[in-house]
Amino acid sequence: MQFNARSESIKERASFRRLVPKNRGLVAVEGFYEWKKDGSKKQPYYIHFQDQRPLVFAALFDTWKNSEGETLHTFSILTTCASTSLKWLHDRMPVILGDNNSVNAWLNNGSVKLEEITVPYEGADLVWYPVTTAMGKTSFNGLECIQEVKLRPSEKPISEFFTKKAAVNCQGIKPEKTSREITESQVFRTAKEECDESEENQLDKTDKQQPAENQEAACVVKDEPATLELQTFHPAQIIEKEAVTVPDDANQKDDLFRTKRKIEDTEVNAEVKTQKSCRSTILPVKKKEKGAKSSSDGQASLLSFFAKK
Numbered sequence: 001m002q003f004n005a006r007s008e009s010i011k012e013r014a015s016f017r018r019l020v021p022k023n024r025g026l027v028a029v030e031g032f033y034e035w036k037k038d039g040s041k042k043q044p045y046y047i048h049f050q051d052q053r054p055l056v057f058a059a060l061f062d063t064w065k066n067s068e069g070e071t072l073h074t075f076s077i078l079t080t081c082a083s084t085s086l087k088w089l090h091d092r093m094p095v096i097l098g099d100n101n102s103v104n105a106w107l108n109n110g111s112v113k114l115e116e117i118t119v120p121y122e123g124a125d126l127v128w129y130p131v132t133t134a135m136g137k138t139s140f141n142g143l144e145c146i147q148e149v150k151l152r153p154s155e156k157p158i159s160e161f162f163t164k165k166a167a168v169n170c171q172g173i174k175p176e177k178t179s180r181e182i183t184e185s186q187v188f189r190t191a192k193e194e195c196d197e198s199e200e201n202q203l204d205k206t207d208k209q210q211p212a213e214n215q216e217a218a219c220v221v222k223d224e225p226a227t228l229e230l231q232t233f234h235p236a237q238i239i240e241k242e243a244v245t246v247p248d249d250a251n252q253k254d255d256l257f258r259t260k261r262k263i264e265d266t267e268v269n270a271e272v273k274t275q276k277s278c279r280s281t282i283l284p285v286k287k288k289e290k291g292a293k294s295s296s297d298g299q300a301s302l303l304s305f306f307a308k309k
Contacts, residue, residue, distance in 0.1 A: 005060060005076040007095055007118035016076070019060040020114075024107055026097070027057040027077055031146065033135065034090045034128075044135055045089060046146050047128040058095040058106050058118060083120040089128070096121035 002015075010016040031048030032055065049055060061075040078095040086093055095118045097103045105112045135145040 002076050004079050007058075007078040007080050007114065010060070010078070011114070016060055019062055021110070023061050025059045025061040025075055026103065026107070027059045027075065028054045029057070030054060032094060033131070034086075034093075036089050042133070043151070044131050044133060045128045046131045046148075047086075047126065048146075050125045050127045055094075056097045056103060058097055078118055080118050080120050083122050083126075085122070085124075085126070086128075093120060095119075096126070098123055 005013075005016050010020055030052075031046050033044050033046055035042045035044050058078045059075045060078070061073065063071060063073050065071050079092050080095050082089070082091050082093045097106055097117075098121055102117065106117050129148040130151055131146060132144065132149050134140045
């Protein structure tokens with residue numbers, strides 16, 4: 001037989017359904033333990049009545065014989081969902097019969113529905129406190145099991161520590177820094193926005209003045225067409241004059257640069273043409289061809305040599 005039985009399903013399970021009509025019982029205890037899980041750590045709590053009176057649980061008992069013929073008496077404690085005050089500790093708790101009326105209703109009054117009896121105990125006299133983890137050992141038994149222990153700061157739930165730290169990081173403000181620093185930061189932001197606005201206004205004025213100056217410069221360039229004077233060995237060639245025009249759009253600087261580039265290219269082409277024409281007028285000097293030397297050039301011939309002898 002199981003040690004606990006869920007009160008919501010005792011009418012459905014065959015092992016408990018036959019016991020509900022006539023095998024109802026009570027279990028009296030001084031208190032019970034429940035373990036609080038926090039990650040890999042567990043902390044036991046001792047739960048009891050504040051006035052130290054016994055807790056009475058609703059139970060089902062049974063009598064049966066084992067394979068050796070021995071008669072055994074067993075029982076199962078009914079459990080229900082946790083009360084409002086104990087949900088932080090666990091999701092289940094025993095069915096506590098807090099007064100004589102609830103005890104009599106469980107034992108004798110078959111007309112009362114089980115759902116009305118097996119409800120969580122919501123009394124404010126049910127209290128709890130942490131105890132030593134050694135009570136989980138079967139060899140550890142005595143009054144030390146129910147003595148209250150003080151939890152050290154390091155034994156606080158680790159999830160609570162990280163939650164506080166994450167909240168501080170999200171706010172970006174230390175706990176000791178309060179509304180004063182927030183106000184100072186707001187004033188600083190307002191002053192910065194005003195400075196940014198004044199700088200933008202000055203930039204707008206400067207941008208408005210620059211187009212006007214560029215237009216005046218464009219007019220001056222437009223009235224004075226560009227001319228080129230070439231200094232070459234050949235008589236200077238006349239280059240067609242091209243007036244420089246500057247549009248009034250935002251790309252004035254680019255157009256001026258293109259015009260200047262065009263003039264420079266024209267000048268280079270003119271200089272190359274001039275050099276080619278100079279080369280064509282200069283006739284190459286023909287070198288004197290060396291012919292065969294005659295006998296009269298002073299060199300003695302073979303006949304004159306024999307004549308002298």
